[in-house]
Amino acid sequence: xxxxxxxxxxxxxxxxxxxxxxxxxxxxxxxxxxxxxxxxxxxxxxxxxxxxxxxxxxxxxxxxxxxxxxxxxxxxxxxxxxxxxxxxxxxxxxxxxxxxxxxxxxxxxxxxxxxxxxxxxxxxxxxxxxxxxxxxxxxxxxxxxxxxxxxxxxxxxxxxxxxxxxxxxxxxxxxxxxxxxxxxxxxxxxxxxxxxxxxxxxxxxxxxxxxxxxxxxxxxxx
Amino acid sequence: xxxxxxxxxxxxxxxxxxxxxxxxxxxxxxxxxxxxxxxxxxxxxxxxxxxxxxxxxxxxxxxxxxxxxxxxxxxxxxxxxxxxxxxxxxxxxxxxxxxxxxxxxxxxxxxxxxxxxxxxxxxxxxxxxxxxxxxxxxxxxxxxxxxxxxxxxxxxxxxxxxxxxxxxxxxxxxxxxxxxxxxxxxxxxxxxxxxxxxxxxxxxxxxxxxxxxxxxxxxxxxxxxxxxxxxxxxxxxxxxxxxxxxxxxxxxxxxxxxxxxxxxxxxxxxxxxxxxxxxxxxxxxxxxxxxxxxxxxxxxxxxxxxxx
Numbered sequence: 001x002x003x004x005x006x007x008x009x010x011x012x013x014x015x016x017x018x019x020x021x022x023x024x025x026x027x028x029x030x031x032x033x034x035x036x037x038x039x040x041x042x043x044x045x046x047x048x049x050x051x052x053x054x055x056x057x058x059x060x061x062x063x064x065x066x067x068x069x070x071x072x073x074x075x076x077x078x079x080x081x082x083x084x085x086x087x088x089x090x091x092x093x094x095x096x097x098x099x100x101x102x103x104x105x106x107x108x109x110x111x112x113x114x115x116x117x118x119x120x121x122x123x124x125x126x127x128x129x130x131x132x133x134x135x136x137x138x139x140x141x142x143x144x145x146x147x148x149x150x151x152x153x154x155x156x157x158x159x160x161x162x163x164x165x166x167x168x169x170x171x172x173x174x175x176x177x178x179x180x181x182x183x184x185x186x187x188x189x190x191x192x193x194x195x196x197x198x199x200x201x202x203x204x205x206x207x208x209x210x211x212x213x214x215x216x217x218x219x220x221x222x
Numbered sequence: 223x224x225x226x227x228x229x230x231x232x233x234x235x236x237x238x239x240x241x242x243x244x245x246x247x248x249x250x251x252x253x254x255x256x257x258x259x260x261x262x263x264x265x266x267x268x269x270x271x272x273x274x275x276x277x278x279x280x281x282x283x284x285x286x287x288x289x290x291x292x293x294x295x296x297x298x299x300x301x302x303x304x305x306x307x308x309x310x311x312x313x314x315x316x317x318x319x320x321x322x323x324x325x326x327x328x329x330x331x332x333x334x335x336x337x338x339x340x341x342x343x344x345x346x347x348x349x350x351x352x353x354x355x356x357x358x359x360x361x362x363x364x365x366x367x368x369x370x371x372x373x374x375x376x377x378x379x380x381x382x383x384x385x386x387x388x389x390x391x392x393x394x395x396x397x398x399x400x401x402x403x404x405x406x407x408x409x410x411x412x413x414x415x416x417x418x419x420x421x422x423x424x425x426x427x428x429x430x431x432x433x434x435x436x437x438x439x440x441x442x443x444x445x446x447x448x449x450x451x452x453x454x455x456x457x458x459x460x461x462x463x464x465x466x467x468x469x470x471x472x473x474x475x476x477x478x479x480x481x482x483x484x485x486x487x488x489x490x491x492x493x494x495x496x497x498x499x500x501x502x503x504x505x506x507x508x509x510x511x512x513x514x515x516x517x518x519x520x521x522x523x524x525x526x527x528x529x530x
Binding site: 201202203204205207209210211 | 333334335340341342343344
């Protein structure tokens with residue numbers, strides 16, 4: 001899933017301070033699963049904003065709504081009527097949400113209420129970790145099912161580097177050295193020999209480096 | 223004086239300046255650099271040394287710049303933000319200035335997809351605007367990006383590029399203003415062929431008073447052939463080659479197209495000399511360094527002024 005983090009309340013207040021009607025807009029997709037932008041969080045943020053706005057003595061109406069997804073025009077369309085009552089929107093979906101909403105409703109100011117942080121998963125209750133960098137050419141099966149692109153701080157494909165110590169990364173003792181994990185895993189699987197081969201330079205054209213990406217499925221296009 | 227480079231001195235003295243351009247070889251062929259430099263010696267104030275232009279790997283621009291210095295020419299060290307992050311940029315600037323390089327041109331750089339290693343990662347840690355501002359900071363405040371003091375700071379004349387023909391046209395003068403605000407002492411523009419649009423651009427630039435805040439050098443590239451003109455019109459991003467230019471070259475016939483291209487370049491330079499806000503020309507005779515003299519001389523710009 002796409003994982004996000006709430007923006008500080010002060011930052012959101014600064015965005016909306018001269019607005020009159022603000023809609024806090026959630027998404028039932030990834031951000032609901034990682035507990036940052038679903039219906040529950042819409043309620044929490046809207047309440048916090050109302051209290052803060054009242055305390056400041058500002059005259060701002062704060063509304064709430066949650067869409068099935070904010071990355072799909074079909075669901076964005078559901079906003080057509082309700083958005084009339086608002087001059088601005090705080091979207092707490094991933095970075096796609098504010099862009100889709102402002103594209104569809106160009107007269108409204110749309111603010112991002114969360115920071116989109118990474119593609120990852122829940123590793124324990126309340127903890128999420130990065131697992132994918134969407135490089136566009138998945139190779140994890142070669143590394144014992146662990147991605148060195150996303151999880152090695154240097155994206156080394158022929159690690160570990162000399163900075164690996166006690167299975168931790170040189171950047172932070174809290175960060176696992178994924179190459180330590182890869183070596184352990186491959187050893188356990190009896191596949192260590194595979195790591196003897198030098199991985200050639202990677203083609204990054206499929207990654208963001210090649211420019212903004214687009215996927216077209218001719219069979220699904222109307 | 224910010225750097226005391228020849229280019230800066232000539233511009234400060236109020237002369238119409240001329241800069242040239244040299245593309246380093248696709249290898250470490252020192253002789254090739256010296257050979258090309260020979261054609262430009264004495265006919266320009268300084269020479270732009272391109273930084274892996276069109277994202278094709280070449281001898282590093284700082285090294286080729288140093289070779290030029292040794293040959294008695296002044297380099298304009300081009301630096302793109304495509305291949306170096308903030309550590310590499312600052313470090314290379316310090317290294318280059320330690321070698322005696324005084325003019326720096328801050329650029330974004332063509333995307334690597336255009337070049338001969340399209341599979342590469344791109345850097346773009348800073349953009350060209352931020353890099354300009356950082357060069358200025360390193361020079362004026364004698365500090366790194368992180369505010370730590372430099373042990374010896376670069377004395378540089380800072381340049382930037384502008385493309386008057388990129389879209390959206392209306393935003394281009396504002397973007398130029400941003401580059402000047404960020405720190406550009408001089409500007410070199412993209413090759414100019416569409417004089418109608420260029421005059422409109424310069425009118426807006428002069429109305430904004432930008433020509434008084436920095437030196438604007440108009441980019442001139444001679445067309446070698448009809449094929450080159452058509453290629454540039456069609457495939458080079460942000461290039462505006464009007465039909466009439468292609469027609470003039472075509473009408474000249476295959477044998478005389480190059481001479482016609484040089485004639486057009488000379489006429490363009492002469493027009494630039496009369497235009498308000500234009501402080502000089504940047505003559506980019508790409509892989510045609512040996513014809514640069516003909517153009518500059520033809521435009522009545524030789525000998526070049528000597529300013530102490």
